[in-house]
Amino acid sequence: MPWTKAELARITGGVWEGDLPENWTTDRIAFSNGLVRPDALVIPYVHTYLYGVKPAKIARFRQQGLALLADAKYRRDFEDLAVLRVPSIRAALWYLAKHARAAYRGRLTAVGGSVGKTSTTAMFNAILTATGHPPFPDENFNTVSGVLGQIANLPPHGIHAVEVSIGFHRRDLGEFALKPHAALITTIGDAHLEEYGSREAIAEMKSRVYDVTDGGTAIVPRDSDQFDYLRGRALSYGAKVTSFGEHAKADFRLADYAHGTQIVRAVLRGRDFAYKLGISGRHMAINSLGVLAAADALGLDLNFAAGALEGMKAIAGRGNVMHISLASGAAQIFDEAYNANPTSVAAVLAAFGQQRREGDGRKLALLGDMRELGPRSAELHAGLAEPVLAADLDTVMTVGEQMTHLRRALPKHILGPHYATADDVLPSLVGILRAGDQLLVKASHGTRLHEVVARMRLQLGDGSGAAA
Structure with a gap:
């Protein structure tokens, strides 16, 4: 304003x-x-x-x-x-956000969850762009200061989406309340177990996003093992509840997803829909249903909104595909290096497993430690063995102390090098990759594998695209 x-x-x-x-x-x-x-x-x-x-x-x-x-x-x-x-800068932002939120006469969507918040928010922004609303914001600001800064920048009218982290809900913001008109949780995973101790505690914190404005809508993941709890929390806030997912009773239900064509077939409130999604992965297809539920709750046309999702592009570190030039030819890096938890790693492995090999090229994964998992860290890292094997990889390389638990759970024939830190990766990795290879990189941000991807982009990127 x-x-x-x-x-x-x-x-x-x-x-x-x-x-x-x-x-x-x-x-x-x-x-x-x-x-x-x-x-x-x-x-x-x-x-x-x-x-x-x-x-x-x-x-x-x-x-x-x-x-x-x-x-x-x-x-x-x-x-x-x-x-x-x-x-105080933080206090000043709080005052400005409180004032701007009180003056706002538009419609606000808040996106939370353990997996895919940023990409899901970007999907909603792709719909808004197609309908003539400027995307808001251009970057990922989901912390307390970031959300308050975004709200302080709200224009008086329009439709806008904000991504909200668990840290935002942890803080006592006094008289300030976000009060979105539609609130979406993608899923409840194991991220932040170290701090909160259980999925139930994580669900309690994240479900605070369902404190919607009067008449607002809570969009709840029907496939989550926390669905009943999340639904109850939403109803306690006075929200109308809409569900999404693969579950037979989901209001916005995924009927089929074709990885090759990225065509989503869905039943949205009893109506059959088919649309192409601009980013790949079944988990992204499911999250797109949550986005469409939010769009519907805010009065946007579902046919138009679904059509707009074809224009969605993957975000750096969250599924974009980078082409690199090697002496032997071209290879691809599937960049998922921004962050990781057991749920998100399993999801991207499933999507990567459906990727067709390029000629004689191999499918490789470089997996780094998942942080903030608490006492169950060893168990949860070892538990990735099943999705790794299901992805039919040729080689798995690992980074960090916790990933040694995964290595012990995998057959030796698919094990590649193990690196203590990200600093050790790049010289070795360039020598391992060859023409036609596809490499998935996934890790928590603190492992700094995203820096390895960035250096590869600078040294070997052929300019053919940040996304494919």
Whole structure:
């Protein structure tokens, strides 16, 4: 929404320093590099704040009406820019988000869950783009500060989607409530077991997203073993409940998915639908049903929404396919390196297993440790043996201490090298790959395998595409 200079000071409790025209306004709180534009109120980077805009980015836009939002920790690198000095950046975002949410007259969707939140949010944004609504946001901001920053940037009207992490629900936000009009949980998996101890505890925390606005809709995964609990939680918030999945009683039910053509056949509230999905994987097809349920709950045309999903593209680290050039010819990297938990690893292995081999090429996997699994970590890593074997891989390479439990559960003939850390991978991996190979890379973000993929893109990428 448009903020005036006086409103910003009043709402945040801040004091302006430096020269800024009294009639200056902004409708953008730029809390990361990608959000900077002329006339933005920019939060400079400081080490105590998760996000923030780097000085080089500020310098590029400094002559275009920028002002800064900063606390006492920020030293003035740009003497020519006015600064709204506030007691706390996080508190200022909270006040702005609370004000913007109260003024918002549009329709808001919130996406949570253990697997596929970012891709599912991107699917919804693909529908919004096709219907003339600008995508919001352009990046993944699902933490407390990120969600509050997105809400502070809400325009007065329109349809928007926000991704919400479990960490957002963990924080006591006082008088601020997200109150989406539609809330979707993809599934409940084993991520965060170390912190929460059980799937039930994870479900309790994630189900807080179902605290919808009056008359709002909760979209519940029908195939989840936590379905009854999630449904009960949604009803306790006064939400209308819609379910999705492969279950025979799902309101939005997957009837068939063809991996080769990526054609989804579904029954949506009793009506037969067929549409092509722009990203591959049965788990993505199921999540697309949740997206269509959200679109339906917000009054969008289902035929148009389903058709728009063909334009969806995979996101870096979440299923995009990278082509690399080797001395022997071309190979492919299936980049799933952004994050991992047992549910998501099993899902991408199933999808990768349906991928056809390229000539004499092999199907390989590079799997890194899954983090935050607590006392069951060894068991859950070893439990990946079944989906690994079902994927019919030629070779499995592993990274990290916890992946040794998987290696012990696999037959020796498919075991490739084991690496202690991501730093050890690249020199060896380039020598292993050959023309026609397809390599799946999947790991928790903390293993830094995404950095290996990024370096391969820089050194060997042939420019033929980030996605296939």
